[in-house]
Amino acid sequence: MRQKTKKNNSPWVRRIAVIAACLLAGALVLGGYLLMGPNTRSFGDKKYFYIPTGSKYEDVLQGLKDQEIVTSPATFNIVARQLDYPNRVKAGRYEIKKGMGNLEIVRILRSGRQSPVKLVINKLRLKEDLVRLVSTQLEADSTAFRAIMDDGVYLRQFGLDTQTVMCAVMPNTYEFYWNTTAGKVFEKLEESYARFWTDERKAKASALGLSPTEVITLASIVEEETNRHDEKPSIASVYLNRLKKGMKLGADPTVKYALKNFALKRIWGSYLEFDSPYNTYRYAGLPPGPICTPSVKSIEAVLEPADTEYLYFCAKADGSGYHAFAATFKEHLENARTYQKELNARGIK
Template sequence: MKKVIGYSFLILSLIALFFAWKFFGSATAFKDSKKYLYIYTGNANQKAVMQSLKDSGFLKNPALFETVAGRLDVWERLRPGKYEIEKGSSLFTLARKLRNGSQTPVNLVITKLRTRNDFAGLVGRKFESDSTAMLQFMNSNDSLKKFDLDTNTVMTTVFPNTYSLLWNSEPQKIFRKLNEQRTKFWTTERKQKAAALGLTTAEVHTLASIVEEETLRNDEKPTVASVYLNRLNKGMNLGADPTVKFAVGDFSLKRILFGHINSTASSPYNTYRNKGLPPGPICTPSEKTIDAVLNAAKTDYLFFCAKPNGNGYHAFASNDIEHAKNAKTYQQWLDSLNIK
């Protein structure tokens, strides 16, 4: 009798260990270190999730997971999102993750962008919300009003940085996150500096975007900014080549010709034909560049052109004669290299 009881206990123990292994042991069927399960808005239900798990080959035994998930009330608490599944995860771990809505954050890394389309495309590649939805949001003054933005200034809240958001974040939530960075950046001191220049924060941002396109050298950005501020103060046209590139929509242009200027004469972004700043930024300037505008050098420069040697620096001038000399020197250097 004792032997029977002993054998029975052993069998029951083995069965318990088997189910514990099935429940808490490795349940994944993929070779990568991790994969992602995407649960789309509108499809946060048992049928859609199970179909996705089966089609993608996530699990060794999807049917057993379905049972486990049912026992743990996963289907009643399921939420859309992006969920990371690590290789070797157990059925219990996955079920608990889905039940708790433990999404994997998405890092939205913004570097230098130029247009609304660029930003919308980036969002469309990273989030459930596609580029069309983001563009519709950015093209709606009613949507932007709550952020004190309009369709011209909308890109002034897109600061280069890394933003952590959930994959199923809608355009409004994404912009709320971006706006937090803009609000943090525009301290009282910076606002006061903008006012001292006679510019709004949006105008400073727009001017910084031009400076960003003109030079990669951080140490000369305050001087480049001074040129444009001097032109604004004298009522001169900015005459900034990058704004014409923006108006043309071709950022690969190496030289701006009269044809480019004339063909975009009606564009408010053509600063050869229109006085003042364009209505919005032509790229997403770095915070360093915005600060370079706020702390622009005190100069009487009105012109600049590239220096010889191709080191990225510029020669500055206060009048047409000096500028012509600088331009001639640069052209002679190009000619010596047979560069047209």
């Protein structure tokens, strides 16, 4: 008869089996944690991960390292391949929050669920200022964006040219996806500009004998003349009165713009003779385009100017930021002497 094989119930064998099972379970838990647990580096509450247009999956992996997004690119790679992300790479700017795991990161990137960029446009003076702002906040190429602003044929469809193009840039906060093209960026700015010019505003401009771009050009001078909103309608009235009488505008800010020297404190002498179509001391009428992007307050001041006979103004000597207005040149000279005396006393040249 065969003898039955006895099971080895040695305590040592049982103990080894238990230890092996615990190690296996621990390994599985650790592996699961590494794959599914937090995988972000040490940063604040959130960070943005940028994937340039045209990127491949290998570029994403390199970007995760270079931009210091994940702690373990290897575990990210495992999860990403399981979810077929290598074949679904989408360019953009993605918000990665502290403590996110691989699964959540991959799902965000695979879905293309971008975090939009808030582009804040305040007062800008030159095309270069806008190009620099856009190209530092968005992926849009600076060369491509500048080319659009210098393309007269392209701008004609919007009723603009290479001199008036900045009229389309209304100070505001705009939302864009980071990878928006240069053309789409400009189109969105122009759409905001077009919406601003309602039939009512166009009618007010027409009553003044001005086009929308001429209103914004004049408003840009008003914008540069004062920060005091309550006196902007009076300043607008001065320039409108001069235009009606055929006088030169003689606006100091246009000289600064012509010289591209915005730090000048006093405008006199050779500055007034600088040859530029933007120098309203030399050339009559409005300059070819705006000298800055004016606020809505300045535009409204031109559309609804104060009813005055003022032809002159100069800064008050009290340093308040307000201006002294005059209807006659004699009165203006008295105001100007007071102001010049104060500048001399302060040593401002």
